[in-house]
Amino acid sequence: MKRLIFLGPPGAGKGTQAKIVAEQLGIPHISTGEILRGAVSAQTLLGQKAQSYMDKGELVPDELLIDLIRDRLNQPDAQKGWILDGFPRNVSQAHFLNDLLQELDQTFDGAINLEVPDQVLIDRLLERGRKEGRTDDNEETIRTRLEVYNLQTAPLVKFYQEHSALKSINGDLSLEQVTESIKQVLG
Ligand SMILES: Nc1ncnc2c1ncn2[C@@H]1O[C@H](COP(=O)(O)OP(=O)(O)OP(=O)(O)O)[C@@H](O)[C@H]1O
Numbered sequence: 595m596k597r598l599i600f601l602g603p604p605g606a607g608k609g610t611q612a613k614i615v616a617e618q619l620g621i622p623h624i625s626t627g628e629i630l631r632g633a634v635s636a637q638t639l640l641g642q643k644a645q646s647y648m649d650k651g652e653l654v655p656d657e658l659l660i661d662l663i664r665d666r667l668n669q670p671d672a673q674k675g676w677i678l679d680g681f682p683r684n685v686s687q688a689h690f691l692n693d694l695l696q697e698l699d700q701t702f703d704g705a706i707n708l709e710v711p712d713q714v715l716i717d718r719l720l721e722r723g724r725k726e727g728r729t730d731d732n733e734e735t736i737r738t739r740l741e742v743y744n745l746q747t748a749p750l751v752k753f754y755q756e757h758s759a760l761k762s763i764n765g766d767l768s769l770e771q772v773t774e775s776i777k778q779v780l781g
């Protein structure tokens with residue numbers, strides 16, 4: 595059983611690594627960004643409410659994420675473990691997650707924090723924008739997302755250091771080397 599949180603700034607490689615590790619462990623990779631992008635494409639009510647925040651690179655209001663995560667962690671495939679990517683994104687979401695796990699009588703095994711220098715992040719995101727066409731991978735929105743990360747998400751590194759196991763990993767290595775470091779940390 596593994597319940598893990600992948601932390602790190604935009605472009606650190608959370609999604610890339612979470613997909614690989616989740617597949618190897620046979621647990622779901624739960625990316626709130628992916629779920630929200632799906633909702634925007636499908637133009638659901640959630641997507642309509644989230645879109646303007648996502649376009650600007652700002653966080654979507656907590657109340658929209660809370661039901662989404664509660665529903666997702668209650669699904670049958672999530673009973674065998676999960677990797678959360680993109681959630682929690684601020685301290686209040688982290689408190690919510692702690693309360694939800696208590697309610698579900700679940701604990702979590704730790705947070706993996708991927709560290710990558712800002713210029714590498716910007717280069718990766720611009721390249722991802724060119725290749726995959728993610729509309730928030732443009733210079734202006736990337737700048738906002740990095741600011742939002744520093745102000746609202748980076749405090750979670752200290753939060754998880756204080757509350758439980760946090761392992762920081764150098765994410766500025768090849769894909770394979772980062773996967774190997776994560777595996778070593780997970781034992
Ligand atoms: N170790 C690596 N070396 C080079 N490129 C990488 C590495 N890891 C990921 N990338 C590339 O960098 C881009 C960002 O990676 P990824 O989407 O996994 O980041 P993320 O942390 O999930 O970002 P976001 O939070 O913005 O969704 C992708 O195009 C991915 O292919």
Ligand SMILES: Nc1ncnc2c1ncn2[C@@H]1O[C@H](COP(=O)(O)O)[C@@H](O)[C@H]1O
Pocket residue numbers: 604626627628630647648649651652653654655656659679680681682683687730739
């Ligand atoms: N946990 C979240 N809280 C608020 N907003 C979120 C959250 N997860 C995703 N978002 C929004 O979606 C985009 C893209 O997210 P990625 O994790 O980078 O795919 C993000 O900028 C927020 O607007």
